[in-house]
Amino acid sequence: MRIGIFSDIHGNLEALEVVLESIEKENIDRLICLGDLVGYGPDPNLCVKMSIQAADITIAGNHDYAAINRITTENFNEYAREAIDWTKTVLNPESIEALHQLPLIVSENNMTAVHGTLESPSDWNYIMTIEDAYRNLMAMTTKICFIGHSHIPVNFIRDKNLDITLEKSNNIPIHKESMYLINVGSVGQPRDGDPRASYGILDMEKNEFHLKRIPYQIEKVQKKMEKYRLPRFLIERLAVGQ
Ligand code: ZN
DSSP states (O other), X not given: OEEEEEXXXXXXXXXXXXXXXXXXXXXXXXXXXXSOOSSSSSOHHHHHHHHHHHOSEEOOOHHHHHHTTSSOSTTSOHHHHHHHHHHXXXXXXXXXXXXXXXXXXXXXXXXXXXXXXXSSGGGOOOOOSHHHHHHHHHHOOXXXXXXXXXXXXXXXXXXXXXXXXXXXXXEEEOOTTOEEEEEOOOSSOOOSSOOSEEEEEEETTTTXXXXXXXXXXXXXXXXHHHHTTOOHHHHHHHHHTO
16 A cells, blocks of 8 residues: 655645646555645645545644634744735635544554644644654554654654654655654645655555655746735745745
8 A cells, every 4th residue: 555645735736736746646545634735825725625635634734723713823923824814814615614624633554644743733833853753652553653744854763672763864664663753744835945845655565655855836836925915935935945
């Protein structure tokens, strides 16, 4: 079985389209979306519709819940808040209803999907370091946990001696006795210095995980963001992937 995992689309239709095209060529049996379909980008409705239609499972991110007033934006920075306020003005009833249906955590096939952290998913904490990853790895009841939220791809591996290592590689062998906490990066707003859209493939026969990067038409998205007067900082960061 080959599983595709994508996250943090953030209303970026051009990035989502190239990722879904790539996924179509990859013989994926099951597709998981880790949330943040909206926020930041100019096409929230189409991104909600296409992500949920394409994925077998979609979970909620903090921007999804903020856009439907399920959480406040008090912990958001000013640019994120401004973009959510704009998103609220354009979301259609179908998108609002669809976002309301998204759960915080889903587990299947010895895998768990959560946007932020497993031990407190509704606190929307970030896992950046081994210390952050420790609690999550200890809370895991499945071999692999996929996360998004930071927009930075990274792998945390707990071996049989309970030692945890941080692995930045795009290719990770999945060993029998280890547990894996994997951030698949972001489709619509990468922040690791590589502006290309990011998604992951887990091959359960070959026992390996790959991170894929796909270029897309960034200028096209930026033009739309300018038209809707979204914050300049958000427009510019797409080109540098930061
Ligand atoms: Zn996000």
